[in-house]
Every structure is written in structure tokens, then in C-alpha cells.
Amino acid sequence: MARDDNRRKKKKSKVGDVILTIILIGAIGIFCYAGYNLIHIYLEYKKGVDEYNQIADMVVTEQDPDTPAAEGGEGETVDMETLKAPMKIDFDTLRKTNEDVIGWIYVEAIDSINYPIVTGRYEPGTENNVNPDYYYLHRTYQGTYNFAGTIFIDHGNADDFSDCNTVVYGHNMKNGSMFGMLKHFTSDPEVYNKSKYFWIFTPEASYRYEIISAYTTGAVSDTYTLFKGPGTEFEEYLKKVASQSELPAKTDPQSLNIKDRIVTLSTCTGDYSTRYVVQGKLVNTINN
Secondary structure: OHHHHHHHHHHHHHHHHHHHHHHHHHHHHHHHHHHHHHHHHHHHHHHHHHHHHHHHHHHEEEOOOOOOOOOOOOOOOOOOOOOOOOEEEOHHHHHHHOOOEEEEEEEOOOOOOEEEEEEOOOOOOOOOOOOHHHOOOOEOOOOOEOOOOOEEEOOOOOOOOOOOEEEEEOOEOOOOOEOOOOOHHHHOHHHHHHOOEEEEEOOOEEEEEEEEEEEEEEOOOHHHOOOOOOOHHHHHHHHHHHHHOOOOOOOOHHHOOOOOOEEEEEEEOOOOOEEEEEEEEEEEEEEO
């Protein structure tokens, strides 16, 4: 009887050892797979960042404005005769690589937001069933696959930023690239206080926008309304934009009118049903 008990104990012990070994191997496998994914994600992020840094080095020439890029204190104004754009963009070089390039965006308070802007286009052969905005979701400016994608305007907008509301999309990347830092305009007062202006450069002109609103909105909301032209609907839209703002300083709705041209910078939030937007109105135009 004692021998049978010992045999049973040894058998149970062996079975337990096998189970523990299987669990250990499984855990190691999961760890290795997770590590592989993390490395893959890191390399994807790095590849995207490196590509856009190389582009910026090639086409961006920084300038020292003769006058401050933002209004500094009470009563301090910008002299349009001396106002200079903070940089020049070599669009000829950009378009040799990609003819879809229509502009370049630069945010003064977050200088890492410094990217080309493209127009939406169709995936070849999908003209009838795929939204052209999808093309650059996961393609870089050079057309290579990367989760960072490219900054692009809504396919319903004019390419020259002349619409009442032009919507510009960019990913909220975890490493802070693309539009990953936009949320700091409402989460960190120092960012908004540093500068409330961003620029969009085109081959024809440099446009300076004053940030008037920033907030979280629905993925499908009135924020994304595109207008055929100024009118009552756009006037009501501007009032709503001002009222929804979560910026440290509120925008006076009376400072907005139907002649304004708005750019809406939009990015995801991590919640499929919501988006984060920063909106600016055109305040200065410098013709090239």
C-alpha cells in the first residue's frame, strides 16, 4: 500500500511539473510576443519621426521675424509691414516627391507640429466605395506604410484653405508626434499662454491663425460641418465654437463674424466615439 501511495504521489508530482512547465513556456511566449510588438511599434514610430525630420531638414528654412509672432501684452499689436512668417517652405522639392502636397503646418507653442499637409485621394481602383480621406491615414508623405500617416485636409474642402471651415486631420500618436501634443492646449495652460497662433504655409501665401477654441467633441458632430459659403448657419456655428471652448481664456463671440475663415485641427482621443479639436481663425495673410 505504501509503495502504491508513493507511486501516486510521484505521478501527481510529475503531472504538476509538466503543467508548471507548460505555463512557464506559455508565459515566456506571451512575454516574447509582447516584447516583439513593443519593439515593432517603437520602430514604426521612429521610422515615421525620422522620415518627417528628414523632410523638414530638406524643405524648411527658418526665419527670425522682425516683430513678435504673437501679441505679447495688453494693447500690443502686430505691425503688418514688418510681420514675417517664421519659416519658408520649398514646395517645389516637396512636390517632386508627392504632388498631393498642398501646404505645411507649424504650431508656435508646440514646435514639434511641423509637417506637410496633403489633400485626400482615392486608393487606386476604389473610387466608388472608399472615402479618399482613408488613403493617408496610414501612409506617410512619401507613400510608405506607417501608422503615423500624414496630416491631410478633408476631401470635401478646397485645397487652398479658402473655405469657411477647413478640417485638417492628424493622428494622436503616443510618442507625441503628429497631432499627439494638441491636447496640451487645454490640459496645460502654459502651452496656450506661450502662443495662441499657428501657421499654414502654401505655395501662394502664408496664413496665420489665432486659436479661438479647443475642446472634445463627438466623432460625428457639427464641428465638422463644411459650408458652401458664409451665411446665417456659419454665424451660428461660430457662436457655438466659442461657447464650447475649454481654453484657459474664452473667446468673445462678438469677435467672430461670417467673414472669418476657420481651420479645425482634429485628432483622436483614444475613445472611438470622440475627437479633440483645436480651431483657429485667419488673422494675417502674407503673400509669397
